Amino acid sequence: MTDTTARPRTDGGVVAPAGGAVGTARTRLEGRDKVTGAARYAADVPFDGLAHGWLVLSTVARGRITSMDTAAVLGMPGVLGVVHHGNAPRLHPAGLFGPDGQLQLLQDDRVPHVGRPVALVVARTPQQARAGAAALTVTYAQEPHDTVFRAGHPAGRPAPAAPARPDADLGDVEAEIAAAPVVVDQRYTTPEEHHSAMEPHASMARWEDGRLEVVDSNQGSFMVARVLATLFGLDQEIVRVRAEHVGGGFGSKGVGPQLVLAVMAATLLRRPVRVALTRRQVFSTTGLRPATEQRLRLASDSTGRLRAIDHATAAFTSTIQEYVERNTEASNVMYAADAIRTRTTVVPLDLPTPGWMRGPGAAAGSFALESAMDELAQAVGVDPVELRLRNEPSAGPVSGLPFSSRNLAACLREGARRFGWADRDPRPGTRREGRWLLGTGVACGSYGAGALPSTAAITARADGSYTVSVGAADIGTGARTALALVAADALGVPPESVRMRIADSRLGAAWFAGGSKGTASWSWAVTAAAADLRERLASVDRVPPDGVTGRGDTTDAIGALGKQERQSYGAQFAEVAVDTGTGEVRVRRMLGMFAAGRIVNPLTARSQLVGGMTMGLSMALHEEGARDEALGALVNSDFAGYHISAHADVPDIEADWVEDVDDSNPSGIKGVGEVGIAGTAAAIANAVWHATGVRHRALPVRLDRVLESGFPAAR
């Protein structure tokens, strides 16, 4: 051959050096664009004739809209229209996972919570729209509301079981507890928390030649397009949704209210409309992690071997959508026990609908379970690392299914070695350094892994380049880069010859960036497309000008998978210092060891894990949505009031992983987005106990709580 460019050989092999891209640290493909400001986010993309919509949010927690003075607003400078329940297009039931009442916006006069969109004012400029929204007088017939969550609330009802994980009822919990020499029985609470992604939600919608085009900030354009089509009764073929760059989501960027309202306005006004939320609107309208109250009963024999795990949790939901926070998942998979029982209660209140927030279920659930494990270690007098090793299951403790791979024990052992755990004095409240009391803590976590059906296509071009098209989303995780590495290895070409097209609903069906299953799902489809392409290339002489395309669809392969327990695992270690005078808690260092399958890009995987741990630290010490009982409104709906950890709160955080081979999926990938936040808060709270001798069962571990818990006198 005379052609020396790296192009596919006609024998189906390749000229380029094969393999080795996966597992090497690579900076993000779009990194330069992001740091130079060239990358455009949803609210940055210009459109001719663009109008701007501004949300008007309800100010009462429950009631009906009795009137809305739109006439006055329509006369204001630049105002083009007001969308409200009197004129909004009628919507069909739709949602990402079944009909979602949150999306039924402006359909009637009911107000289910403070901060529910009740109108959209559209104007030529954002300033005019904002002025119009501020001027819109809405009157309400207010009804008594209930926004105060507690586990024993009379409205509480059993949650419907998760399809793949019914309530656990293994063995006889009560009998084991009655007979066990050691029992821990405690309640743990976590507050309402907010996702707080850096980029506020924004969407642009316009009709062009009978087609609906959307530029959005979301976690999965294909699934968003499907919901939009159903919601507005459109053929999905004519709906195109793109989300090229997304500044974080943490679960909050499904089908946002701004998107539904932008489509309504574009439809009514027949012009492009963008709706960009303010930070306060993000707090009010885009979901939250609900407050939880959990009761954990652990019973063990005198060596710490578990006889029973009884985990009951309650969390709130709204009155318009039943969101279930599945806190008991970890109790199904973490430890072997003779009896395991889990129960989940939902309490509908006049509050915004909660949603998936990084590590849904696991973040709060692991706080309860892993705190209780630490209490058990204390009660039995066994080292907390050793206690966990003693209860390591050989198969799913409740399901009996084999683990696809597990390796939690390796995380614990290697983590303990690197952290210097062996030297730890187990006695609490004994290490002083000036005004500080020091302590260390450990906790484990897990998060479901696996892949969901996706499609991908790869086109080989005559110039030796390959274009990978997959409906993936890169919400800042580095997914685009990871998939390029996967594609390069699957094709046997250098990553430089791979171009990525993602985040466009036209690229075909794909799972979204959620459930820690994005990279695994998309990679599998990309691998399948690469195999198909290589086969096709084997049968052509040379690549024709319009290229050769291979396609992958994992639906059947995933359907044929055997049943297994599939999770990522982690063990986290924390050292804290507690100020004896003021109760301030400072985390000095943290180490997380993870078993998370194959690591595609160590650079971005580490940043996901460190990011999860940082968010867990923030959850442990700072984050807390405060609501006013009389108004039902969030008091601290901005970053001055809702505290996420600042740099000065985040010490040296180290994240690393042990070898974890999961061959149940050809990519071997498990996902690293959420396991990093599972267990962090418990590790820190356990360390605070070790420092002070006082347990904190309510998050966040606030300085006033530490002080008022009456630990050693100030000095």
Added chain:
Amino acid sequence: MDFLRPASWQEALAAKAEYPTAVPIAGGTDLMVEINFDHRRPDALLDLNRITELREWETGRQTVRLGASVPYSRIMEHLRAELPGLAQAAHTVASPQIRNRGGVGGNLGTASPAGDAHPALLASGARIEAVSVRGTRMIDVDDFYLGVKRNALAPDELIRAVHLPKATGPQAFAKVGTRNAMVIAVCAFGLALHPDRRTVRTGIGSAAPTPVRARVAEDFLTAALADGGHWDSGRPPAPSVAAEFARLVAGAANPIDDVRGTAAYRRHALGVLARRTLGWTWQAYREQDRSPACA
């Protein structure tokens, strides 16, 4: 909204006289937040950013004349020796970005009880140079804070500078927040030892409607240090003295419960900060040359 951009200090004073409701904007780190949240909607803004002398300072024999707009980052960098209390306070303000823009003039303009400069200004005995076309007044910091976010400036006055005595002894500032940076103080405390006059002064932040001094605590400690001969001997005051000082500081506060902390927590923490800052400053006093003449 009009936007006035005087090119000189004289022009700024003239503009403020002509438009007394025009709101000055320096770094904008308080004002823009208020405008953004629609807490106020001024008819006009008076931009002070073209007036370079507001960003300068002069160090005299006994005082520093600190231009109203000298950013916190410059105070931390250049005035640590002369104004240690204020430099420490500056260090705890917000984040580097905010510290590069915000300054003491703006902190005084807002006069929030939570402003971090105030305890240091109170403890050092600062005076505010308030100027109008009518002339210049020197306002003692003790007379400056009138109520929650209200100060003693007349409608036509601007702050030209703050005059702070150069430290003659150790000073300390301590702040408790619900996180380690970028945080509004739950409570804050400033303490300055004045060995030249053999007195101490204090300042309390975030624990009363205005920043306040703990005068009874100051008098108690000043007397106790004199009676015990501590200024000469350098011996630290007895723990019972420190404890009483802390108790009196806590008693001087008039805190409320809010989302950042309870009144009881604030009182307790102030006592802790008082005892700690006394320990730190006295330790520093012992370690430095303490002949009164060296001031």
